Amino acid sequence: MPHIELHTNEPGIRGLFHYRPETAAPLNALAEVLLRGDSTLSRGERELIAAYVSGLNECRFCANSHSAFAAAQLPEGMHLVNQVHTSPETAPITPKLRSLLTIAAAVQKGGRTVTDHQVTNARSEGATDQEIHDTVLIAAAFCMFNRYVDGLATIAPDDPAAYESMANHITTNGYGSP
Template sequence: MPHIALLSDEPGIRGLFTFRPETARPLNELVEALLRADNTLTRGERELIAAYVSALNECRYCYSSHAAYAAAQLDGGMDLVEQVRDDLGAAPISPKLRALLNIAAAVQQGGLRVTGQLVSAARDTGATDVEIHDTVLIAAAFCMYNRYVDGLGTFAPDDPASYATRAKRIVSDGYLALLSESQRNAGTQA
């Protein structure tokens, strides 16, 4: 049960966006830029970073959501996402993505945990400065999103199908397209 009256039966961050639509737009713009804008990392890889950090933070709603979004965009689907979550070292992913996920895990523990050695290891696998930057920002942003969702006691559906259904819409339309009309207008009204 949420810690505050959200006036919505929407799960996770979606209920929070309905409660404070003026914050929904900028938060969705950030996630749209981080996870969907043009980038040398695929959308699936960036969603995997978000899911991995959410798993480390034990945020069930965010992990389930972004795991579904990653699975819909990665070869290997949910099996791959769960392998990464359960044993990053043994997961069948590229050395570059593994190095970036190691950086994301360090950010999840605290920004000062990101070391020159982790960054060098990522560069040695071909990671660019932009990819390293974006990994750190995705990880930091998802620590915030996870704490927002869990700090207000939102609920997470148990049915994986609900996340898979939403994943289809996120993949095809993006995060901004799914804002309600009131949420879309909240950031543009004077």
Template structure:
């Protein structure tokens, strides 16, 4: 049960109910999500969002973005689960591993992002645009996580509950 009265929107889980409750802010948040998570390497972008959300212990964002990442990635859910369990041992590229390390530092505190972490990401093949977007995804999802959990939004704990929405988001994005 959310901490505030969301009216009819309370039936929608996670951020969806909050966005419906305040559509004037919801539109801007979904435009940001669409800009950050769509396009090249959408699976990696969703995986970064899921990873940050898991580190922040945000059930809704963690499970929903893990499901969307699995829709985008050819290796599907087994790869997503391996990354969420331990990026250091997951079968991912050095580039993605370095970006996840950068995302983990960002979610703690922007000052945890160092020149060395950025250099490591570049050395692993990340472009400046990927580094920029990773930091922004991690920062934005830390905000989204705090929004969802800070208002006590309902979040199903069963990963299967996120599958229908994940397929839709992977195909159509966040603003449709």
């Protein structure tokens, strides 16, 4: 049960956005730019970074929802998402994406844990400065989103179908659409 009365049964961050639409707008705009805007990383890859960080933060709602969003946009689907959650070191992803996930995991621990070696490695695997920038910002933003969702004890559905329904909406309409 949420710590505050949200006046909705919407789960996770959706309930919080319903509660404070004036804060929802800029947060949704940020998510739209980071996860769906122009980028050389695919939408699925960016959602995978968000899902991975949310999993590291043990934010059930965000990990499940963004895993579903990633799976809906990656040809390998949920099988790959689960492999990344279990073992990003051995998951069948590109070396570039693996190096970006390493940076995202460092950000999740704390911004100062990102090392020159990690950035140099990402560059050597083909990551651009914008991809490194966006990875750091996605990881940092999802640390905030995860703490927002869990700090107010929002509802997280157990049924995977709930997340698949959200994935259909997000992949079709984007963030910020009702």
